[in-house]
Amino acid sequence: MTDFFKDIPALRYEGADSANDFAFRHYNPDEVVMGKRLEDHLRFAVAYWHSFAWPGTDPFGGQTFDRPWFGDAIDLAKLKADVAFEMFEILNAPYFCFHDADIRPEGADFAENTRNLEIIVDYLGEKMQVSRTKLLWGTANLFSHRRYMAGAATNPDPDVFAFGAATVKTCMDATLKLGGENYVLWGGREGYETLINTDLGREADQMARFLSMVIDYKHKIGFKGAILIEPKPQEPSKHQYDYDVATVYGFLRRYGLENEVKVNIEQGHAILAGHSFEHEIATAASLGIFGSIDMNRNDYQSGWDTDQFPNNVPEVALAYYEILKAGGFTTGGTNFDAKIRRQSIEPADLILAHAGAMDICARGLKAAAAMLEDGTLEAKRRERYAGWDAPAAKAMLTDATLESITERVLSEGINPTPRSGRQEALENLINRFV
Amino acid sequence: MTDFFKDIPALRYEGADSANDFAFRHYNPDEVVMGKRLEDHLRFAVAYWHSFAWPGTDPFGGQTFDRPWFGDAIDLAKLKADVAFEMFEILNAPYFCFHDADIRPEGADFAENTRNLEIIVDYLGEKMQVSRTKLLWGTANLFSHRRYMAGAATNPDPDVFAFGAATVKTCMDATLKLGGENYVLWGGREGYETLINTDLGREADQMARFLSMVIDYKHKIGFKGAILIEPKPQEPSKHQYDYDVATVYGFLRRYGLENEVKVNIEQGHAILAGHSFEHEIATAASLGIFGSIDMNRNDYQSGWDTDQFPNNVPEVALAYYEILKAGGFTTGGTNFDAKIRRQSIEPADLILAHAGAMDICARGLKAAAAMLEDGTLEAKRRERYAGWDAPAAKAMLTDATLESITERVLSEGINPTPRSGRQEALENLINRFV
Amino acid sequence: MTDFFKDIPALRYEGADSANDFAFRHYNPDEVVMGKRLEDHLRFAVAYWHSFAWPGTDPFGGQTFDRPWFGDAIDLAKLKADVAFEMFEILNAPYFCFHDADIRPEGADFAENTRNLEIIVDYLGEKMQVSRTKLLWGTANLFSHRRYMAGAATNPDPDVFAFGAATVKTCMDATLKLGGENYVLWGGREGYETLINTDLGREADQMARFLSMVIDYKHKIGFKGAILIEPKPQEPSKHQYDYDVATVYGFLRRYGLENEVKVNIEQGHAILAGHSFEHEIATAASLGIFGSIDMNRNDYQSGWDTDQFPNNVPEVALAYYEILKAGGFTTGGTNFDAKIRRQSIEPADLILAHAGAMDICARGLKAAAAMLEDGTLEAKRRERYAGWDAPAAKAMLTDATLESITERVLSEGINPTPRSGRQEALENLINRFV
Amino acid sequence: MTDFFKDIPALRYEGADSANDFAFRHYNPDEVVMGKRLEDHLRFAVAYWHSFAWPGTDPFGGQTFDRPWFGDAIDLAKLKADVAFEMFEILNAPYFCFHDADIRPEGADFAENTRNLEIIVDYLGEKMQVSRTKLLWGTANLFSHRRYMAGAATNPDPDVFAFGAATVKTCMDATLKLGGENYVLWGGREGYETLINTDLGREADQMARFLSMVIDYKHKIGFKGAILIEPKPQEPSKHQYDYDVATVYGFLRRYGLENEVKVNIEQGHAILAGHSFEHEIATAASLGIFGSIDMNRNDYQSGWDTDQFPNNVPEVALAYYEILKAGGFTTGGTNFDAKIRRQSIEPADLILAHAGAMDICARGLKAAAAMLEDGTLEAKRRERYAGWDAPAAKAMLTDATLESITERVLSEGINPTPRSGRQEALENLINRFV
Numbered sequence A, B, C, D: 001m002t003d004f005f006k007d008i009p010a011l012r013y014e015g016a017d018s019a020n021d022f023a024f025r026h027y028n029p030d031e032v033v034m035g036k037r038l039e040d041h042l043r044f045a046v047a048y049w050h051s052f053a054w055p056g057t058d059p060f061g062g063q064t065f066d067r068p069w070f071g072d073a074i075d076l077a078k079l080k081a082d083v084a085f086e087m088f089e090i091l092n093a094p095y096f097c098f099h100d101a102d103i104r105p106e107g108a109d110f111a112e113n114t115r116n117l118e119i120i121v122d123y124l125g126e127k128m129q130v131s132r133t134k135l136l137w138g139t140a141n142l143f144s145h146r147r148y149m150a151g152a153a154t155n156p157d158p159d160v161f162a163f164g165a166a167t168v169k170t171c172m173d174a175t176l177k178l179g180g181e182n183y184v185l186w187g188g189r190e191g192y193e194t195l196i197n198t199d200l201g202r203e204a205d206q207m208a209r210f211l212s213m214v215i216d217y218k219h220k221i222g223f224k225g226a227i228l229i230e231p232k233p234q235e236p237s238k239h240q241y242d243y244d245v246a247t248v249y250g251f252l253r254r255y256g257l258e259n260e261v262k263v264n265i266e267q268g269h270a271i272l273a274g275h276s277f278e279h280e281i282a283t284a285a286s287l288g289i290f291g292s293i294d295m296n297r298n299d300y301q302s303g304w305d306t307d308q309f310p311n312n313v314p315e316v317a318l319a320y321y322e323i324l325k326a327g328g329f330t331t332g333g334t335n336f337d338a339k340i341r342r343q344s345i346e347p348a349d350l351i352l353a354h355a356g357a358m359d360i361c362a363r364g365l366k367a368a369a370a371m372l373e374d375g376t377l378e379a380k381r382r383e384r385y386a387g388w389d390a391p392a393a394k395a396m397l398t399d400a401t402l403e404s405i406t407e408r409v410l411s412e413g414i415n416p417t418p419r420s421g422r423q424e425a426l427e428n429l430i431n432r433f434v
């Protein structure tokens, strides 16, 4: 037992009227919603990197957090793991997620990185024996080290491609070993700083090839989880190839990988790409590639990825509505890829940020479930398209031609009357639930 | 001869030092660049809608232009055509583009629309007999009339789908008849105002079906031009399905249409989608779907489509650089989907706006050609990827696996040294040409 | 009695569980909150222009609404007024707002405009005799007519300045006559399309002079309401001089008008200027110029003014929190400068949009009041600055110098320890109330 | 002589056709433009921080630059200074700028910081004895150290205010000692992360008080340079109080400081605030507070401060046009607050980035001067407002009232005819020069 969270009790569900800061007001893991426990719906995961590895730096300022485990040494990495699992327990978190670089000290070369990773993976494995917290996904950090400054899979230097590929192998091995339920790729440097030194076609081929090897290796080692790509349009790159869900889909189709890969959608990244979060989820669902979410918001007035904990129930409800409509999570879950603010320097801030977010998500999901069970919204939506059930309408989707339709427009004098989209009425309806 | 442009002479190329406002300073159609006449490179087109149909309205204000042809009558439509062709002659414009709604009076129903269109198409055909101006592309306006307020192909009402399909047929017929070299679809209402009343999956299927019929009809009637989709992320819709080039590509792949359709890329729409113009062009080229451009800029501080004439040579040069690298236009061209500002109410403004834009484009293309002929930039780009020519590197793109690569990283102690991306040096290089 | 809203009953408060679409769930005008009736807190106003004058056009599409009063004639203007007051009654709206151009037919010149306005003002006056709906504010539309395309007060043509000034006089007369509680100026064309034809200094002087005359006239006629400027950064102009609250404040100070003018803050305009709504309200309050609000949101993914009805309680709550902290409205109120979507073509849509918004605002205000009465948030805020109560700290704000402070830093070895900003904990706190 | 730039020669002006990368093509310091040497117009300054202190980190990646002077020690700081002055000589840079934190090692407390600063200031002073490079401005870094995470002047903790004030004193002393021509304040942390823990009014008072002490101290020590505030809207803060030029002006007026302080305007910050660079310059000039510029661009598709070297002549020309119109720089100059990209890891990249930027600025300024000397643009601008020279128009700006104007509108039947703004024609005109 470290003393990092020493005065902080494990959080329990106490109901909406609790006066206790260190309690859940809305997240009761055992509450059954639509036939499933809330915990099994939400599948919360803590992100190791922001919570335990990020020092509070930003582009204009240095470290603000004072953590006893900062530094590059195995013992410090173990201390970090100890504190992490203490937090998981305090939060009763069912899952966590990590990059290799979050959990192990940085080595001088690939071999040392691998050794370090293996030591820590073993250590985590031991901790997981006595913890209820599981691994939602693992991933490789192929963007922070200077070797990746021009990309990993898409680097002009094949040695970087090789280094990255080898690193992913070790991370997939680690994920498998720890029982991870997914493996994620986020290509923060897979893009460009300037088009003028970049060969788009070549880099796309490299990226597809890299991904194919990941898929092959997954099957080879019998990893049953999903391979997930996390879209983001830019930052750190000026342009990132995995721009948004639709772009990733096009990439997967181009290389025939659309049945092997799904997406991990982050609210903040959706915003940066000009979309609402629910849009990205609904798009992925309609394309058959919905996988998991990073439930962290961006500030709407900031043009960079602020990675804040969610705090707006009506927004979160719309996201879970799309997820529930799509059948809910299978291997995916709700990861908080979220940073406490760099001024939130106390251990308690770390706990309260997660607790608040978990409550927000619970409220959102319960509202979404209520809307779905009520059924009115879906009924209204179906009703809007009901005209397509008519035989002549259906025929247009199968064997009609521009000519046959033109004939029908003329012969029947088709001259459509607009019908209200009823947006405000539907918004009112939703506001009964959130 | 109308008297609309009565004091305005036909514009001639007079060289950079001309003091004449009504002259080209840089656009000499007969100048040969990279073995081709400038006119044949640039393939300028005037957009009928902004120049002759738009009354100067904006969301906060009414008509500012006072045009003798405004109003819904055949005679006025003919007067409009007369003035249009007078402008084409003044500008020595090789092409124009139109929507049905720009050239014909609005009818009460489909039959009347069709009759009106046919009359005006005949009239345009006669004018084209004695003009050198050809049709770059035709298109159907499926967004302005209230019947399309919830979409055309993606409308919840199948009657609107039918009306739109029949309308496209008439526009394809008109385009074929007038010798058009492309047919364009811009889906300004193919998207949604709110996700909560929308079925994404169904609407995508409708849109694909609609497009398939367009392709079938093209082949049926022997239209040899390209079918082009013009991406735009939003406005008027909150979300538009043809968001950007990558999204359109994904859509085409999904429905197996990627060999039948190309894109018409607009600078302003690229900006709205978070991309540079050259990015969209390079992306389309790398995906094999580059078709044509709308060379009109957006103001960088305005979050809507300002559709301004281009005025920045270095920016335009980068766009033409990507086009020339991709082999130049085939059926496509440089359309000015550009509005004079609503305060530019004099006939001369219309001429000067186009003349200035044509000069800017000529300067940009000539700079791009010089860069390409110089070859340094491309040599530097190739050099950056030269490591991939080594056998071990090539092998990674064909039969290596994560395991075989890992072995090689370990055995060879691969530990890549970063190399400069040389962005500023390359920017300096480009600035020698623009 | 017109038959426009013929099947729609007057809305009553029925409580959160009502199943009736045409009811208030949260807005009970007589509910007492912090010692005041909700109606007197919120002071709701319907905007005449969007609800009754806007035809549903957007930059890419024409009229979608089919209103029997559309057209330029006195009788139609009276019919419009009849329907407007019927809606006010259905909604039990305590206030409305108008521009001259909303309520009267457009005339051929100033004299005719004035005559038309006077006729309709008389008509409205009669209706107000038998209605409980009052006038929150009047204003002049100095942006829609083509004469204003280059500005009103800031026009390069002094005749436009004169026409605008005379028009404002008539609108102030009308506002006084109808018992209006404020007079608003929104300078949609007071800005520029391009800096290259603009003289910023001259236009600022013109604008200040215009405003001074408005203030003088207010005093002359004994108008007791507030003069309000509504900031907006751009659209329709590329740049609008009344950019945001801070900019307006600087302008007022520059010309010594800061005690005579307040601001009317719109959520959508705050967003366009890069601010949160609550930021603009808090800024205005801290500068002593807070007046009134336009409670209509912008879509966060659209770069133009979407003017939607509010639908997010947590956001609205933060706005009312700042308002209540500042003492609540005096002459100001909650105006809905909001458009139903152009697809919302049924009369019921108009009613439901307002009803939903009123409920959202009521929920927001009640949550804000509860937070304020609870007092924890304000206590935490004060506590954060408590160090400034110490004498040495206070002295720094009065008579210390850089030198005296430096001496103290050295002699006392001042080396401050950072303290947590507790942002997430405070966000959790707020989420107990919304 | 260090060997950092060992193979790089001093750059000379060689004319536009030079094939030498390490030469100026357009910047000839001795070229006389509008009666002044180019060097004296442009007054270029190198920014110490980005060029010598920034390690190439970004929010997602660590150090990429490998500089022998990195580390916290006096000797390393001296080595850094040696290399800096070697670069100044290579570039023939007339000026440089620094923060205290750039040039000295970080100490454990204020006393040590001060001692370190004094040592390095002495060292710089010696170097400046034998260099032609002068100090354009000095400044204090009150944002990077964790003590400033919640602001310096606006910190809730008065000890941080004190520490910051004492630090500014030492930086003003250093600036005076080194003959600096201006003193700059950039308030990267003077703002807030969240409004909910912030007292806007109190923080504004603190900031004004801090600034007043700076002004008093300036006069006390006989510093003759200008005090400059550098506006920026956000980043690192969610909201920064010195949002833009107009906001700073309002702040200065509020506290009566408008005659004592000017602004240092950065292109990238203008963009982030929703303005063009030339807008901010013209605004400052019209308000009488124009001081200096940071000539570094933001990428238009990135929502954060990319601080890139300028590379677009037409844009730069518009900025210098406003500067020349305002009389040119007095104490101010052209500082490159610009980062080479983090992939530009070679010493040559640092030189080439500056050289290219200096050429771009020289081209821009020469184009601007030519436009101004040509006089057509200014003549057109004046002509547009010529109507205001008439007596009746002038009278409206002095003693008219709404009533007297209304009478005149009626009696003279004033009904203004719109006149073209001629935007495109003027854009064409400008394009003759750039």
Ligand SMILES: [Co+2]
Pocket (backbone or CB within 6 Å): A266, A268, A269, A305, A307, A337
């Ligand atoms: Co993120």
Ligand SMILES: [Co+2]
Pocket (backbone or CB within 6 Å): A230, A266, A294, A337
């Ligand atoms: Co993420």
Ligand SMILES: [Co+2]
Pocket (backbone or CB within 6 Å): B266, B268, B269, B305, B307, B337
């Ligand atoms: Co456009």
Ligand SMILES: [Co+2]
Pocket (backbone or CB within 6 Å): B230, B266, B294, B337
């Ligand atoms: Co277009």
Ligand SMILES: [Co+2]
Pocket (backbone or CB within 6 Å): C266, C268, C269, C305, C307, C337
């Ligand atoms: Co608005």
Ligand SMILES: [Co+2]
Pocket (backbone or CB within 6 Å): C230, C266, C294, C337
């Ligand atoms: Co408003």
Ligand SMILES: [Co+2]
Pocket (backbone or CB within 6 Å): D266, D268, D269, D305, D307, D337
């Ligand atoms: Co900057």
Ligand SMILES: [Co+2]
Pocket (backbone or CB within 6 Å): D230, D266, D294, D337
């Ligand atoms: Co700067």
